[in-house]
Amino acid sequence: MGALRLECPEVRDRLSAYFDGELAPDQRSEIALHVERCPLCAEELRGFTKLSELVAAVQPDSQAADCWSDVVAQLERGRPTPPPPAVPLGRGALRSAALAASVVLAVIAGTFAFQTWFGGHRHNHLAADLTRYAREFAENPGRAQRLLLATYDGQPLEIQQVGQRLNYEPTITRSVPPGWKLKEVYLLHMPCCTCAQAILESEDGRCVAVFEHDTDQAMWFGDRQSIDCLCDGKPTSIVDMGGQLVGSWQQGNRTLTVIGARDLKDITQFVMHLSRPANG
Amino acid sequence: MQDRIVEIVSTAQRGDREAQRQLYVEYHQQVHRLMVRMVGVQEADDLTQQVFLQVFRKLGQFTGQSRFGTWLYRVAINESLQHLRRSGRRQTRTLAEDPADGRSHARDKLEQRELLDRALERLDPELRLIFLLRESEGWGYREIARTMKIPEGTVGSRLNRARRELRRYLEELGWEP
Structure with a gap:
């Protein structure tokens, strides 16, 4: 050899x-x-x-589901869409409200329209997108997030980068409520403004999304039925979305919105923590 | 075949839904198969849908300098890598979940498909992708290099690494080549 x-x-x-x-x-x-x-x-x-x-x-034996109709529905977002049907506030949420000592129901509205900061079709699109997001978030936060990021050109960022890009330091990036940890931060280019979004995870594995935007009115869910209440003394609008709650409140000249809360106690915890002077 | 695709793409770029649907029908099973291996069965449908949303939104940017299939796969690859970066923790299963009582038991309990999926899951996503493009999709090095935007020589060295690591992970799970 x-x-x-x-x-x-x-x-x-x-x-x-x-x-x-x-x-x-x-x-x-x-x-x-x-x-x-x-x-x-x-x-x-x-x-x-x-x-x-x-x-x-062992080639994968699963066949792709035919999602063409879903793809088309997403692609046609540009066309005018009617506001989604109102969903009555769940009884569970109201029971939770009664139990939350720090929450004072101030006004219960039959149908309150959240204020819009722009009218017409763009509002409808945004409202429809965010309604879809909030509903999907209740079922599958990962999927909801992917679709939102694709729709609004979302970019994952380091915490330090967010403040530089927005010219203000978002409240949620300074400190999170006890029992929660900051998982991801994004910048979203929405029709209304460029918005900071944080995904937080609780100790028991639940997720919430917190949005902070620098316009002065909350409007994201169209003509949906809502409750206006005081959470920790702060006027807060609450919408029931797929069994989870969305809460939105003013903080200075910005608006904070929490999606994915289990009950009003959750929302009150966020309002209390994020409204503390140390948090802006 | 390519002429037909070029024609359909051109029509789809003008916003023709039927042409877009034809592209979807032509490619969605292939994209789905890759996504199953990249992110798992549970996420593959969602991610495939997401890929096609991006494809049709960006279709105006396709200039025809590469084959449409290559361009589409590039979109799919970017989406899958972004997805894995976003959800890296959830995608990673560790051997701590495996039976600790020896290789033969592990092999008894895990079907070959699951063995491969679990080993692939542990592989770095970019290595996983190159390995799958070669082994599952049958792509040549030039096509992989163009799609991944890496030198052709790098494809071979990464495949070496992917194969060695994959074999090691499989053997740790009880696979006997």
């Missing part, structure tokens, strides 16, 4: 290219000769073959 012209490291560097038939004929012959005589390289090559056989044997 003659000496091998190639050393093992050289062969191994090119072993995938050899295996995949991507080498020129002369290089291929050299590697073939080495592998024929070198048990270690031959064993590595055998492993590549077995892996390939494994992949071929």
Whole structure:
């Protein structure tokens, strides 16, 4: 048996290219000769073959669902859409409200329209998008978030970057309520403004989304039925969305909105914490 | 085939929904198959839908300098990598969840498909992608390099790494090549 012209490291560097038939004929012959005589390289090559056989044997058997109608629905967001039907406030939420000592119901409205900061179709789109987001968030926060980010060109950012991009430091990036941790922060380019969004996770694995925007009126859910109440003494608008609550309140010249709260106690916790002087 | 796709893409770029639907029908199973391996069955439908939303929103940016399929896969790849970066923690299962009582037991309990999925899950997402484009999709190095925007020589070295790591992960899970 003659000496091998190639050393093992050289062969191994090119072993995938050899295996995949991507080498020129002369290089291929050299590697073939080495592998024929070198048990270690031959064993590595055998492993590549077995892996390939494994992949071929267990191709995914799931078929893609036909989501064309969903794709079209998303693509046609640009067309005028009617406001979604109002959903009555859940009894569970009201029971929670009664239990939350710090919450004083001030006004219960039959149908309160959240104020809009722009009218017409753009409002309808935004309201429809955020209604969809809030409902989806209750079922599948990850999916809801993906769609929102795609719709509003969302960018994940480091906490320090958010303040630089917005020219103000969002309240939610300074401190989070006890029992919650800040998971992700995004910048969203919405029709109304550029908005900071934070995803928070509780100790028991629940998620909420907190939005902070620098316009002066909350309007995101169109003509949905709402409750106006005082949470920790602060006027707060509450909407029931798929069994979860959305709370929105003014803080200085900005608006904070929490999506995914379990009950008014949750929202009050956020209002209390984020309204403390240390938090702006 | 390519001429037909070029024609459909051109019509779809003018906003023709039927042409867009034809592109969806043509490619959505392939994209879905890749997504299943990249992010798992549960997330694959959502992510496939997300890929096509991006494809049709960005269709005006497709200039025809590459094949449409290559461009579409680039969108799919970006979406899957972004998804994995966003949800990295949830995607990572550790061996701590595995039976601790030896390789043969592990192998008994895990079907080959699950073994492969779990091993792939542990692989770095970019290595996973290159491995899948080669092994599942049968792409050549040039096509992979163009899509991933890396030198052609790098494809081979990354495949070496992907295969070695994957084999090691599989063996840790009880696979015997």
